[in-house]
Amino acid sequence: GADYVEADVWLRKGRLEVRHARTLGPVPVLWDRWWVGRRPPKQLELGEILRALPDGMGIMIDVKGSARGMPAALLDALHRDGGEHPVMISSRFWDHLRSLRAYPNIMLFHSVGRPWELWKVRPLLKERENDAICISYRMLSAELARELREDVHWVSTWGINDEERLERVLEWGLDVVITDEVSIMRRIRALSSD
Secondary structure (H helix, E strand, O other): OEEEEEEEEEEEEEEEEOOEEEEEEEEEEEEEOOOOEOOOOOOEEEHHHHOOOOOOEEEEEEEEOOOOOHHHHHHHHHHOOOOOOEEEEEEEEEHHHHHHOOOOEEEEEEEOOHHHHHHHHHHHHHOOOOOEEEEEEOOOHHHHHHHHHHHEEEEEEEEOOOOOHHHHHHHHOOEEEOOOOOHHHHHHHHHOOO
């Protein structure tokens, strides 16, 4: 019942790989803060996900890494495999988003996970009418959510994996909630159909 599926996307050797973990360059290993593992022989690619999406379901592409060719590669994949799916793109690499501003049908989310990023992104949010922000839940408050809603088209947050957090962000009027929990998705769906 989700409206969008979210995918972390990295540009590596000309391919848009879907994975959360980072690579160790030429070493066949992936890693995250608390995890190291062998790189699979075949990595899932963005085009595969786009072609598999059900009709009407959107995709939120969370752009990872600062590879220079990322915006062009994304546009190519969306043109080739995206069909009519709604598209949101989020990134902490805001230059990538700036390169995509010429495409008004793509909702752009400036991703913010640290206080200094929030301070730095605020002026950028006023440059394009339908830009949005995706901010870590641990940085949010009712007051900040209210301020952000005055600056941007949509305010979203990630890390909403329990009922208490969900209730709080709904009270704050957030537009988009990112969760890993099916029970939270079902609860949001039930609320939106009321």
